[in-house]
Amino acid sequence: MIQPRLSRRRFLATTAVAALGVATRAAPAPTAGPVFAQRGYYLLPNRAPTLGLSANRDLLDCIAEDGGNTVILWLAGGFKSRKFPITWAYNETHENVRRDFVAPLIRHAHDRGIQVLLGFTPFGYDGVNQYPLEHPELKAVGPDGRPVAGFGIHCWGWNLCPAKATARSFMREYVREMAEDFCPEADGLFIESSDYAICHCPDCGPRFFDHEFACVRAISDTFWQRRPGATIVVYPHYFSGAKLKFSFSEAVAAKQPFDPRWTLFFTPHSAAPEPQLIAQAKGSWWWNEAPSRFDLAKIQAGAQKARSVHCTGFLPSLECYSYVPTHDEFGEPWLTGRRQVPFGMGWVPEGTSPYRELPLRAARLAYREFSRDPDLTEGALDEALGRELFGRAWTVAQVRDLRELCRVLGTDRNWTVPAPLTTPGLVAARRAAGRLDAAKRTFLRGQLDRVRSIAEAHRNSASPGGRDMARIAQWLADQWRGANLQTLADA
Ligand SMILES: [Zn+2]
Structure with missing residues (x-):
């Protein structure tokens, strides 16, 4: 602890x-x-x-x-x-x-x-x-x-x-x-x-x-x-x-x-x-x-x-x-x-297991592989992620976007502090308190652009894992509408 x-x-x-x-x-x-x-x-x-x-x-x-x-x-x-x-x-x-x-x-x-x-x-x-x-x-x-x-x-x-x-x-x-x-x-x-x-x-x-x-x-x-x-x-x-x-x-x-x-x-x-x-x-x-x-x-x-x-x-x-x-x-x-x-992960209903959500499956799979072979190459891990989470026809783009979702969910995390893109209210409070400078707003707008692209790119994926990734990315994108989106604006 x-x-x-x-x-x-x-x-x-x-x-x-x-x-x-x-x-x-x-x-x-x-x-x-x-x-x-x-x-x-x-x-x-x-x-x-x-x-x-x-x-x-x-x-x-x-x-x-x-x-x-x-x-x-x-x-x-x-x-x-x-x-x-x-x-x-x-x-x-x-x-x-x-x-x-x-x-x-x-x-x-x-x-x-x-x-x-x-x-x-x-x-x-x-x-x-x-x-x-x-x-x-x-x-x-x-x-x-x-x-x-x-x-x-x-x-x-x-x-x-x-x-x-x-x-x-x-x-x-x-x-x-x-x-x-x-x-x-x-x-x-x-x-x-x-x-x-x-x-x-x-x-x-x-x-x-x-x-x-x-x-x-x-x-x-x-x-x-x-x-x-x-x-x-x-x-x-x-x-x-x-x-x-x-x-x-x-x-x-x-x-x-x-x-x-x-x-x-x-x-x-x-x-x-x-x-x-x-x-x-x-x-x-x-x-x-x-x-x-x-x-x-x-x-x-x-x-x-x-x-x-x-x-x-x-x-x-x-x-x-x-x-x-x-x-x-x-x-x-x-x-x-x-x-x-x-x-x-606010898309998971309260009280249900979060451990099979795609980003956690990625983290767990990485644990499984690295605890077997701490020197596993990045390419070999990508292959394991791709094959298991997206199927035999996995693509480099799927794994790249999954890694991006992991980075988004891990951004500025602390034990009780969620990633900014999951929690617009927290971001708005930071802005109101003068703790969201222009560089951070630009950074978060960049993340938001990427999750929107991920949702778009995989929405009609042939792979259930791909569609699941699109669903999560879309949930993140959906948090940022109307007044919430204004939180990230420069004006
Ligand atoms: Zn004492």
């Missing part, structure tokens, strides 16, 4: 540090089998309250079709905890809070050969950060010595101080309930250390990650007692002693003993690959945001990076949101109070 206010400069700096951390060993020789033992996606179903069992089953089917065998399902805040109802009160309309469908969903995953890891953040983020509503004394302390301010994505609350015994017992019991009572067949845990803040109280400070580690250790042991050998994914912050930079604070990683049963998770923004740890771990997984942004080149770059640092898995994000933001989360106040549209 990426916190929203990471500056571009800091993001690039963190990425540069990650690049320096790359192992210098030679890349392993190519093998006949899959490059990565663990393949699949990182998902946050807790932030998609409108997607029920049917849409989530379809998602698992898609993962199986993409050659995946693993899925991270972030569930904290998205299940109806009996012990801690405050953790889901903000999310009471969520389909899983209402219908409790995750247990059958996990059985479906197993039918498709997919292992399911339950995601949560110790002492922060969704669900957990609601506990201070009842226990304000557990709030973490900021660098100024005062209780932290509220923060979140979808679920706004406060991170907890891990040095407080009540916070630790809450964490252990909340996770135990999720794993044992609600999802007893889940295959493991994904313990995502917070990427935005630590606690600066006198008991934490430089020992913050030691306190968090104690809880992670206890939660892992409890899970392994019940399911020996289960996959438990943790962040490297407890073991490396590295200096960590988050947007709200800095921290030093702990130097706790590493249990080789753990799998490690590395990201471009918050956890640089660490070769010595990777060499010890049961598995190591790399993540990036590329599939959720329709960024085919970055999917390839992610697969190459994962291989170069000897990760055993590449599990990028395919997350989408459908909640109603209660706060301005990414500097776009117009979005507050409006339901998020999964991937900005």
Whole structure:
């Protein structure tokens, strides 16, 4: 999960540090089998309250079709905890809070050969950060010595101080309930250390990650007692002693003993690959945001990076949101109070699976191909896209236009911010706020011209994929009529 206010400069700096951390060993020789033992996606179903069992089953089917065998399902805040109802009160309309469908969903995953890891953040983020509503004394302390301010994505609350015994017992019991009572067949845990803040109280400070580690250790042991050998994914912050930079604070990683049963998770923004740890771990997984942004080149770059640092898995994000933001989360106040549209694809009826829409099929296919062969050429990917999505008689123009649709949908995207062409109201709000300069208007008019051409060119295509592409392009073009079109005008 990426916190929203990471500056571009800091993001690039963190990425540069990650690049320096790359192992210098030679890349392993190519093998006949899959490059990565663990393949699949990182998902946050807790932030998609409108997607029920049917849409989530379809998602698992898609993962199986993409050659995946693993899925991270972030569930904290998205299940109806009996012990801690405050953790889901903000999310009471969520389909899983209402219908409790995750247990059958996990059985479906197993039918498709997919292992399911339950995601949560110790002492922060969704669900957990609601506990201070009842226990304000557990709030973490900021660098100024005062209780932290509220923060979140979808679920706004406060991170907890891990040095407080009540916070630790809450964490252990909340996770135990999720794993044992609600999802007893889940295959493991994904313990995502917070990427935005630590606690600066006198008991934490430089020992913050030691306190968090104690809880992670206890939660892992409890899970392994019940399911020996289960996959438990943790962040490297407890073991490396590295200096960590988050947007709200800095921290030093702990130097706790590493249990080789753990799998490690590395990201471009918050956890640089660490070769010595990777060499010890049961598995190591790399993540990036590329599939959720329709960024085919970055999917390839992610697969190459994962291989170069000897990760055993590449599990990028395919997350989408459908909640109603209660706060301005990414500097776009117009979005507050409006339901998020999964991937900005407003032509998909609410509550139905978005994962088979053509641009996502392109991103998923790119993931499937690059996770098999990170060095696949652009031409070979185009051929795979063409053949599968448009049929044997596919044309270069079809694939070129599909790539353009992916670029349009990925333009200026952020976790909760849709691409401009999907959402004229957002663009109008930016213009009203003086945040849509002439260059951007020209750029967006150019995109609009291209989607109109795509709609026109493929409307009568012999290929169903071609006509589908025309339908999506036409939907985009249709958003820009009348007053909306004036938003892009220079006058
Ligand atoms: Zn503390």
